[in-house]
Amino acid sequence: MIKVETPDYPIYFGVEGYASLGAYINEKQYSKLLILTDSTCNELCLPHFLAHLPTTVPFEIVEIEPGETAKNLTTCEGVWAAMLELGLDRYSAVITVGGGVVSDLGGFVASVYMRGIDCFIVPTTLLAMVDASIGGKTGVDLDAAKNCIGSFAMPKMVVVDAQYLETLEPRELKSGYAEMLKHGLIYDESYFNHLKDIAQVDFGDIETLIYHAVSIKSQIVQEDPQEQGLRKILNFGHSVGHAVESYYLTNPNKERMLHGEAIAIGMVIESYISTVILGLNQTIYQGIKESIQYIYGKQIFSNSEVEEILTWLKFDKKNRAGEIRMVLLSKIGVASYDVEVTKELITKGFEDYLK
Ligand code: NAD
Secondary structure (H helix, E strand, O other): OOEEEOOOOEEEEOOOHHHHHHHHHHHHOOOOEEEEEEHHHHHHOHHHHHHHOOOOOOEEEEEEOOOHHHOOHHHHHHHHHHHHHOOOOOOOEEEEEEOHHHHHHHHHHHHHHHHOOEEEEEEOOHHHHHHHOOOOEEEEEEOOEEEEEEEEOOOOEEEEOHHHHHHOOHHHHHHHHHHHHHHHHHHOHHHHHHHHOHHHOOHHHHHHHHHHHHHHHHHHHHHOOOOOOHHHHHHOOHHHHHHHHHHHHOOOOOOOOOHHHHHHHHHHHHHHHHHHHOOOOHHHHHHHHHHHHHHHOOOOOOHHHHHHHHHHHHHOOOOEOOEOEEEEEEEOOEEEEEEEOOHHHHHHHHHHHHO
16 A cells, blocks of 8 residues: 655555554544534545445544635634534544645644544545645634634544545646645656646546655655744745735635635746746746646736735735745745745736736
8 A cells, every 4th residue: 555654644545545544543442533524525525435434433524614714713613512512522533524624624623622632634635635634734714814823733644545536626626736836846846847737747647646745745844844944845835825815715706716726826926036036047937937827827916906915915924023934946846935025026926927
């Protein structure tokens, strides 16, 4: 069976992973399991999950609303109240079956319930498989400020089963693909080169592509689990990306913007800034921009929208003493963190993105 071993927990790939999950749970003799999911995954993913999990431990299922707008403390409160009501104690555990919203929220809920109980993650979106389920960052948004409340809490195990992707909308698949491109841009040029021309990518072998992304992320997290330094590079594209995402969350009249789509915009703009501050080669930048805009298209932003997006940058967790700090690239595969960037340069980045 394919497996990535990290110091804190194993990541299993394929349906065989459920045997390991079942064995772990049975051996631990948890008093009860909470399976946390959202309403879409409850219908589309839970039947497959339950059919494959060999466990005799009693379980309860709690579902939340799907999507980013449910990733908040009000939803957490509802889940905690349900856990109490359903009799989950300190010897219980949570299994999240869903995308990044379910794993981020479920991981956080578990990390503070009765001062912390075990959590297992079964990601069902590409984004959660290649990124959100790995590395123990949990959390929820505070109003539209992304991931403002949260904890570092490593799961006990992750089972990546690509079969779930069969029901995932193509747009959601592309959203996850953005984080794979990011892993390549910050850490592995050959992986980025393999992915950059999406028309040439063999999706019949998606498990191998996912495995590669998971290996990159796990390696980075292992070196710096608490994000004191190197791990920050995983936030490439996320300073601008999160600001764009927050802007869309607070403007419900605008069409929905998925996490990966916002990060894709952020990666283009932060690559432009990289040319100015770190000397990223212009031709390389144009190549990154072309690849990303080919996959995700180009969003149109008016000047006033850009101004409003810039106001969201102040909530970025990488900032220090009011200064905007970003992850930038000097080359594909080589990223620097904590680079100070002005709002003027970010505005120029938007101008170039729109050209
Ligand atoms: P999501 O969890 O909202 O899932 C996207 C949509 O797909 C939802 O509507 C969901 O119901 C549906 N869905 C899930 N699995 C499905 C399946 N198999 N078939 C059909 N539909 C399915 O979003 P996401 O893109 O998975 O995750 C985005 C979140 O992840 C963001 O909140 C982001 O901040 C977070 N994130 C966290 C980390 C981390 O390190 N913790 C890293 C990257 C992103």
